[in-house]
Amino acid sequence: MSCPSVKLNNGVEMPILGLGTWKSKPNEVTNAVETAVKEKGYRHIDCAWAYGNEKEVGEGIRRSGVPRSEIFITSKLWSMHHQCVEEALDETLANLGTDYLDLYLIHWPVPLNPNGNHPRIPTLPDGSRDVLFDWKIKDTWSQMETVLKKGKVRAIGVSNVSKRILETDILPYATVVPAVNQLEIHLYNPQHNLVNYLKSKGIVPQAYSPLGSVNSPLLSDETASEIAKKHGLQTPDVLLGYLVAKDIVTLPKSVTPARIASNYNGALAAASNLAKEDIEKLDGVAASGKQRRLIMQQWSVDLGFENWPGQTP
Template sequence: MPAKFTLADGSEIPAVGLGTWQLEGDRGQEAMVHALKSGYRMLDCAFSYGNQALVAKAIEESGVAREDLFIVDKLANTWHSAAEECLERTLAALKTDTLDLWLMHWPSPLNHHGNHPKCPTLPDGTVDYEKEWNYVKTWETMIEIQKRRPEVKRLGVANFGIKELEAISMTGVLPLVNQVELHPSCNQENLHRYCLQKGIQLVAYSPLGSTGSALLHDPGLKTIAEKNNVTVAQCLLSWGVAKGWPVIPRSSSPERLDQNLEIQQLSSADVDEISRIGKASPKRYVTAPWHTFEEIV
């Protein structure tokens, strides 16, 4: 099983990363330190997670050299029209001179001066979008920033469907990565085919489904896991890597962190069966009031 995937620019991205969403306080820091000491080398971060300073502390405490890490961060929805300032705050909070990958978190520019830092609303309760702005303009801004700022090594997007990818392709610059919810019940087959054709690497967030995911309790998946002497979570992560994309699970449990890093070689029959089980119960766990996803097919 690959330890890394090669991106369209010839660089490499680790096959397994640590999701840092909701890793907060002492427990969150301890989890990140443990993960780094155990061998995780990709940290998936975001401005909107509000824990960039904690990530910086964890990196420092772990003793892992910055040059050995692949740090991902994301432009927040309410900062589309102030992208460079968001980047500067991100670099300062993470205490790093570079980002290995900078993503547009969502194709959803929200009012930078609205009534909430994450999801501003209008008086009628609807989402307050940035006026006279769109995500194509955001992508153009990110391209322009990267051209003159070596701090940004690579550009990508997150939560983009084919429609949004087609729209930004008009700029002549495609993202190297598209990070999306991706697991057997949300297999993104059409999107995966499109991205393969365009040279865009899919990356899976929520690769286990989500907290309380039915996949973790599926009898068929338990049978496959027992046969391979692994956990159901390891099966799901290994399925993703076998299908061709990096996975970024999140956990604060040292035991699960260690298990999640151990990608297993599954037989093609097992990979196919895991896909079949997922298709039988399609489900998208992540929703957002500011974005409408394509239907699961």
């Protein structure tokens, strides 16, 4: 089953389904990526420097035997690298074994101290994150535009960025509007208002952790399960297909060949079978009392999201 694509605001085509690689162990992710690309139809791989497995992801892509030009690769600028975007990108390109990315994202709109006490998440003596409060996200974005102009990336975007941060820190200064905003989007955290806002600006929403986390309550949700049964599908199919049907790029993660295949085939099958009334029912699940985030980062800063847990260190 071929995967539909969405067109970014600069004309680049991106497959609407991709393989997520967060928390995929280095000794597992190579096989997962190879299997996804070589055997299961995936042509979109989502990774990040902070995941610590870019080299293994790159090896999986090479082992697949599929030409680089046929694979859409996304990676992300980590928070300690806001002041040196091109250098960070060059490291990612070397890790992946490619000379360009299809999409490069600012992983979080929270610059961390590059000279702090940890190579990934530096902290202060009180345990809170060592945030560079005087660094401006607009300056990070300017550097992202530079690597785009140099041809090292085909598109640039953001991740975990609220409407407020877009409107105050990025869009007023941008000469290139972000192509994508990758967010925690799923049945219990649909972010309807933000998704609608992004679409109004020509920014494609992407969903990470669309099935939730380990032991996710989404997989036993009654509404999703009832709709799945009605269509002869599995509950994960509906959870993924619901997002795909709404033109949200969806990035399920797995290292199990059978699950890699079922996520891909089930999502596309569900997206083509869900009726308007099914989508409306699913749209209302979070508002019925189930709204919750399942992926937490404690930045000690207000990111401007609805239903954000606050400023806990």
